[in-house]
């Protein structure tokens with residue numbers, strides 16, 4: 001589909017959807033030799049979403065798929081998104097934002113987790129050993145759209161045309177990829193004990209908004225180290241620069257991990273990157289984001305989310321080149337997980353389609 005003829009909002013994957021009740025974030029790497037299995041799956045992604053969603057419109061399943069810089073040229077011939085590059089890790093005086101492996105991001109959003117599960121099951125069974133699952137987070141809406149720190153998260157997100165302008169690539173920026181978006185994800189783990197030791201007022205000074213009423217603190221009471229201050233940035237024309245966030249809380253009592261999955265869409269990665277520098281490196285006076293004293297970034301990735309037309313009709317695979325015969329071909333699908341141990345299979349799902357429980361479990 002010639003996406004350049006569509007307006008960004010018409011061409012885009014479901015990036016602008018309202019916040020869902022649940023979300024599943026899957027980050028995959030593509031194994032050597034797995035490229036053709038992945039490339040072949042891309043045009044079928046919308047059919048998988050339709051298959052799961054058709055009988056259950058109330059589930060409102062939506063999938064956004066993004067590709068990392070390193071895998072782009074392994075999958076697609078032709079032009080690259082103009083600003084696609086690897087996630088830039090940051091090493092601040094106190095806190096770091098690591099860059100972690102990831103070739104593909106699946107951001108699944110729905111009103112019910114089982115719809116995300118069914119979609120992921122279809123896609124991952126088909127891909128089998130062609131990919132490795134390097135991160136999986138199941139997020140859910142908490143109370144009135146609060147993070148686990150207890151604050152309403154997402155209030156200042158742009159809406160309507162402002163969301164389109166903030167999140168989606170237009171023809172001026174990159175005529176080949178109108179409706180695309182650059183998405184940055186980071187998994188943050190909260191130190192709930194340290195956070196809960198603060199009074200509500202101290203927490204409000206960290207975030208920059210009131211906790212119960214969700215109102216931004218007045219300018220003269222807004223600390224330079226507050227999360228809101230660090231993330232309020234203006235462009236050269238003095239206009240505020242926005243990103244579109246769809247953060248989700250997640251938690252596991254067994255693992256003792258409670259956090260926020262940060263996900264920010266933007267028409268250019270530079271805006272989100274500037275926010276991250278403000279948070280982690282701080283300004284010339286050493287003002288860094290105090291939210292980082294209570295939240296540790298354990299993953300980091302940057303992906304380009306191409307327009308829907310690109311997924312439905314992707315460019316051909318790149319020329320395999322002279323080294324092609326040395327790479328291991330992806331197994332046919334459906335495929336069993338890796339047969340040899342060690343290393344442990346990345347996707348430890350049995351080939352028989354079971355959940356690997358009871359007598360079907362591999363010994």
Ligand code: HEM
Nearest residue numbers: 147151152153154155156188228231260262272275276295
């Ligand atoms: C531990 C992870 C994070 C948590 C719990 C969190 C939570 C929040 C909360 C509660 C707000 C205030 C309400 C609102 O959404 O407007 C907020 C605002 C915001 N956050 Fe975060 N956030 C996190 C990470 C990030 C990161 C990594 C970025 C950017 C790279 C970011 C960008 C923003 C922006 C742009 C705003 C709006 C600022 C404004 O204009 O008022 N957040 N966040």
